[in-house]
Amino acid sequence: MLRSVMASQPQVIQVVAGVIEKSGRYLLAQRPAGASQGNLWEFPGGKVERGETPAQALARELHEELAITTRTGDWLADSVFDYGDKVIHLKGYLSHWQAGELALHSHQDAVWVTADEMARYTLCPADLPIVEALLQRERG
Incomplete structure (x- = not known):
């Protein structure tokens, strides 16, 4: 009996991240110690759900994760990492704080920090191109 075996491709997950700015920081x-990429730092955000635009997903995720x-x-x-x-396809957006008191529902x-201070933190690999884009933007 012949069987065809196809290599399984990893799932591509569409994710958004908010580079939340408040008073120049x-x-x-x-991330929680026991989670994927545990103890690494990131720009908060999450998965884009079916029927959502990236902006809608980001607003929802930041409200769910941080209560803001x-x-x-x-x-x-x-x-893309x-x-x-x-495989994570991450889209990073500047986000501007509007209201709310920060509460950590998904992070420890x-x-x-300033953009220059971000180098002091061990970030998730997928976030690094977003840091570079932010630094380029700030330096003009």
């Missing part, structure tokens, strides 16, 4: 959030209201601004960069079991820590 940006929010980095630390934001306004999605300019696109900064796309990043293969984690082995999945958060810090407000």
Whole structure:
């Protein structure tokens, strides 16, 4: 009996990240120790659900994860990163804090930093092109 075996391709997950700006600083959030990419820092966000635009997904995710209201601004960069079991297609956007008191529902820590201070933190690999785009934007 002959069988055809096809190599399984990792799932591509569409994700958005918010580079949240408030008073000239940006929010980095630390992933929980037991999670994928545990203890690494990231721009918060999450998966784009069916029927959502990236801006809608980002507003929803930031409200769910951080209990804040934001306004999605300019696109900064796309990043595609293969984690082995999945491929993340990440779209990074500037996001502007509108209202709310920060509450960490999905992260273990958060810090407000300047763009130049981000190099002091170990970020998720998929977030690095977004940091580069932010630095280029700030330096003109």
